[in-house]
Every structure is written in structure tokens, then in C-alpha cells.
Amino acid sequence: MERIRPTKHADFIVRHAAPFNGGPPLAALVDSPITPEELFYVRNHAPVPEIDATAFRLSVGGLVERSLELSLDDLKREFEFRRVEATLQCAGNRRDELIAVREIPGEVPWGAEAIGNARWGGVALRDVLAAAGVSDDAKHAAFVGRDRAQKGSQTFPFGGSIPIEKANDSDVLLAYEMNGKPLPATHGYPLRVVVPGYIGARSVKWVSEIRVQATPSDNYYQRKSYKLFPPTVSAETVDWDHGLMLGEVGPTAVLCRIDGGVPAKAGPVGLAGYAMGAGGTEVDGVEVSIDGGAIWHPAKLGSGEHGTWYLWRIVVELTAGEHEIIVRVHGSGSHQPDHAATGWNFKGYMNTAWHRTLLQVDSRT
Numbered sequence: 005m006e007r008i009r010p011t012k013h014a015d016f017i018v019r020h021a022a023p024f025n026g027g028p029p030l031a032a033l034v035d036s037p038i039t040p041e042e043l044f045y046v047r048n049h050a051p052v053p054e055i056d057a058t059a060f061r062l063s064v065g066g067l068v069e070r071s072l073e074l075s076l077d078d079l080k081r082e083f084e085f086r087r088v089e090a091t092l093q094c095a096g097n098r099r100d101e102l103i104a105v106r107e108i109p110g111e112v113p114w115g116a117e118a119i120g121n122a123r124w125g126g127v128a129l130r131d132v133l134a135a136a137g138v139s140d141d142a143k144h145a146a147f148v149g150r151d152r153a154q155k156g157s158q159t160f161p162f163g164g165s166i167p168i169e170k171a172n173d174s175d176v177l178l179a180y181e182m183n184g185k186p187l188p189a190t191h192g193y194p195l196r197v198v199v200p201g202y203i204g205a206r207s208v209k210w211v212s213e214i215r216v217q218a219t220p221s222d223n224y225y226q227r228k229s230y231k232l233f234p235p236t237v238s239a240e241t242v243d244w245d246h247g248l249m250l251g252e253v254g255p256t257a258v259l260c261r262i263d264g265g266v267p268a269k270a271g272p273v274g275l276a277g278y279a280m281g282a283g284g285t286e287v288d289g290v291e292v293s294i295d296g297g298a299i300w301h302p303a304k305l306g307s308g309e310h311g312t313w314y315l316w317r318i319v320v321e322l323t324a325g326e327h328e329i330i331v332r333v334h335g336s337g338s339h340q341p342d343h344a345a346t347g348w349n350f351k352g353y354m355n356t357a358w359h360r361t362l363l364q365v366d367s368r369t
């Protein structure tokens with residue numbers, strides 16, 4: 005296994021050993037609104053590349069007035085430092101609930117732990133694009149990483165793109181810091197893209213090339229993978245030219261911790277979790293039902309902002325027996341299906357369904 009585990013929490017859940025993919029135990033994830041590095045999930049499609057930061061160059065080209073070659077020092081010296089708090093969430097987060105509906109072979113079987121919120125530091129992508137001078141016919145900013153993924157006999161870097169309007173948002177970063185420290189190797193050292201409100205796949209790690217272009221990236225992970233298909237489409241019948249290219253994250257709310265553990269004891273029980281609005285928009289409220297959806301109770305929301313998650317808490321009064329706890333979110337455009345089956349797709353992306361947990365409650369004696 006790669007040497008990633010040592011920087012991670014002892015109870016990190018390894019979902020795939022090589023390349024390393026894993027995330028934190030859910031109860032620990034909601035201990036603090038800023039996710040410490042040791043609890044931040046890792047989604048890698050290839051081994052972590054070894055990069056000499058002093059020799060590292062970022063190239064910016066395509067539909068620009070002047071191409072740029074920037075060292076890390078150039079980036080730090082020539083552009084204003086910016087700090088942005090942003091939540092990254094893998095499009096495959098909560099895939100396990102889709103797998104419970106119907107099997108999804110060949111994809112990482114994530115629970116709800118493929119999400120984390122950090123303070124990222126670096127420079128605004130738009131400042132770098134402005135220095136290059138973006139042409140009027142530019143429609144997308146495409147990113148290329150330095151890792152080498154393998155599909156069959158082909159080896160190629162991870163890549164992806166975002167629309168140029170999004171690239172010009174001041175909170176889209178070329179980040180070299182995570183929670184006030186240099187970006188760890190696993191998370192993209194020395195430089196990564198951070199695109200708040202978009203699926204994690206667009207936040208390309210180890211980014212070494214930015215190309216401004218008229219079309220989306222033709223990288224495998226933009227053109228084929230990370231597309232949403234209807235439930236009737238399978239790996240055998242898929243036409244990769246169709247399907248919806250994923251960009252903004254869907255709305256979500258998840259129960260992560262039951263105070264005192266399971267089975268719970270009858271009486272007042274504290275519940276805690278996270279929520280995020282569609283495309284990273286603000287969360288207005290989180291509602292919890294302890295009776296399978298008949299009555300909804302408003303949870304207490306922690307602070308959050310555009311591009312971040314919101315942690316929530318509630319104390320519910322539980323009687324002995326089996327309860328279905330359901331959690332859902334309120335926010336602009338944050339419509340969620342009531343069951344995961346509605347959104348099933350053969351790649352297992354964007355499960356935005358109400359989060360359901362069967363909970364056994366024992367009497368107090």
C-alpha cells in the first residue's frame with residue numbers, strides 16, 4: 005500500500021488500497037466544522053506523483069493572449085494570496101445507498117464519508133487567467149494533473165474542466181495550502197484546483213496545466229466518467245457521448261453520529277450530521293424525522309456559507325423499538341428524492357436522496 009495511511013486517522017476507513025481511497029469514521033467527521041487533514045477523505049485514481057516543488061511549473065495556455073509558465077514562487081509573488089473555506093465532496097459520496105438498491109461493480113463503495121471542509125490558501129484562478137488574457141471565444145477552463153491513471157493499455161493524467169464563468173468566480177482557487185499548512189502530497193502537493201460547489205473531480209490535484217478552450221476537457225474523467233445516466237442505462241448499453249456532465253454538487257443531508265452509539269437507549273438522544281445545498285448554496289434548514297417521515301423536527305444548524313457544508317444537531321426523544329430516522333435539507337433548488345432508488349445510476353453518482361438510518365432503541369432498564 006502507498007505511504008498515505010500514516011498521515012491519516014487510525015480509524016480511517018480504507019475503501020480501496022491501491023490507489024489509496026478512504027475516508028474518516030462518520031462520527032469523527034462532524035466533530036468540527038473544519039476537517040483536520042487526518043480526517044479528510046482521499047480520492048485518488050492513480051498513485052500519488054512525486055513532484056519536486058522547486059522544478060514545478062504551471063503552464064497556462066489555449067485561448068489566451070499570452071501563454072504563461074509559472075513556478076510556485078511566481079504564483080506566490082505575482083498574485084494576491086487568498087483564503088477560501090470550501091467543502092469538497094466526491095460525486096460518489098453515499099454510493100453505498102445506491103449499491104443497496106442494485107449492485108454497482110467497479111466503483112469505490114463510499115459511505116457518506118467522501119466529504120470534507122477545509123480552509124484552502126492560494127491564488128484566485130481568475131487572477132492567473134486575467135494575467136494570461138482570456139479570449140472572448142473561451143468557454144471552459146481545463147485542468148491537467150501530474151498523476152498517471154491507467155485504463156487498459158493506456159496511461160494518461162487525470163483532468164477535467166469547468167465553465168469559464170465559474171473559473172472567473174473569486175472563490176475558485178489554485179491552492180497550495182490546506183488548513184494553513186502546505187498542501188499534503190495526497191491532496192495535491194504542490195498545487196491543486198479548488199472549485200467550491202462542484203463535484204470533487206473538478207478540483208484537480210497536482211495541477212500542472214491549465215488550458216482555456218471552447219469545449220469541455222476531452223480527458224476521460226470529463227468526457228466519459230463523472231456523467232450521469234438514467235437508471236435504464238448500464239455499462240453494456242451506455243453511449244458515452246450522452247449523459248449529463250456533472251458540475252455542481254447535489255443537495256445532501258446525512259446523519260453521522262448517534263450520541264452514545266448503537267443500539268441507542270430510550271430517552272433523549274443527540275443526533276449530529278452535515279448538510280450541503282445544491283451547488284454549494286446556503287442551507288436554510290435541516291429536518292429530522294424519527295418516525296419514518298410522518299413528523300419533521302427542525303435541527304439546530306451550525307454556521308456555514310456559500311460553498312461550505314453546515315453541521316447540524318438535534319436532541320430527539322426516542323422510545324424503545326425500531327425507528328427509521330430520516331434527514332433532509334432545505335435550501336434554494338435543493339430538491340431531494342425521498343428514496344435512493346429514484347436516482348440510481350450505473351456509475352453510482354450524486355446520491356441526493358433523503359438519508360435513512362434504521363435505529364434499534366433499547367429500553368433503559
Ligand SMILES: Nc1nc2c(c(=O)[nH]1)N[C@H]1C(S)=C(S)[C@@H](COP(=O)(O)O)O[C@H]1N2
Nearest residue numbers: 045046047048049094149162204205208209
Ligand atoms: N490529479 C487528480 N486530481 C483529482 C483526483 C485524481 O485522482 N487525480 N481525484 C478527484 C476526485 S474524484 C475527488 S473527489 C477529489 C478528492 O480530493 P481529496 O483526495 O483531496 O479529498 O480530487 C479530485 N482531483
Ligand SMILES: [Mo]
Nearest residue numbers: 094095204205
Ligand atoms: Mo470524486
